[in-house]
Amino acid sequence: MRQGWPLAAVSFATLAAGAAQAAEHGLSGEKASFPPFDPAHFASNLFWLAVTFAVLYWLMSKIALPRIGEILEERAGTIGRDLDQAAAMQAKAEEMAQAYEKALAEARSNAQGIAQAARETGAKESDAKRHATEAELAAKLAQAEATIAKTKTAAMSNVRGLGSDVAVAIVTKLTGQAPTAAEATEAVDQALARG
Incomplete structure (x- = not known):
């Protein structure tokens, strides 16, 4: 005042x-x-x-x-x-945005790496299971082939004996004379060798 x-x-x-x-x-x-x-x-x-x-x-x-x-x-x-x-805050915000973009890119890269590793692990496990299954199937196939071969051999030996018996019966019925067992077996062996 x-x-x-x-x-x-x-x-x-x-x-x-x-x-x-x-x-x-x-x-x-x-x-x-x-x-x-x-x-x-x-x-x-x-x-x-x-x-x-x-x-x-x-x-x-x-x-x-x-x-x-x-x-x-x-x-x-x-x-x-x-x-x-304001300029400092803008610079800080830009740094944070760049850091976020970098982290996002790293996360994407990591996610792709994890996905690739999971695919590779899955493929390895699948291959291992496939090989195990193939080996198991091959063993079963070999066992089945062995069983079939054994059964075939047994059947063939039975066929030979049965063939001999049938041959004797047929020749006897047709000719009225019974051939010897050795003759019938030899005739069956010759027929099997041709067939």
Whole structure:
């Protein structure tokens, strides 16, 4: 409030001078004119204009404008800090985005590696099972072939003996004479060798 007292004093003095002049014109009986347009008051009005301008100029240059300058500098500093923080945050966000993309690429690569390893493991297990099954089937096939060969040999020996018996029976029935067992066996062996 101390800074505004010169302005208030100047304004009060101007009003007081104007009131005194109005009272003076009112007593003489003349019609009072508006003081700023009265040529008699031009000199005092110009004086007070110069004083008021000088006081206002001094107040503005010493008090108001430095404060406004400080405020503008503070705002510029705040804006600069905010812009620096925004740039730092943007750089950090870009780093985080790059790190995320890198982690995502690594995760994809790892997932592909795991899938490939699983496929290879599955293929190895499948091959092992297939080889085991093939070996088991080959063993069963060999056993079946051995059984078939044994059965065939047994059947052939039975066929030979049965063939001999049948040959003896047929020859006896046709000719009425029974051939010897050795002759019948030899004839069966010759027939088997041809067939």
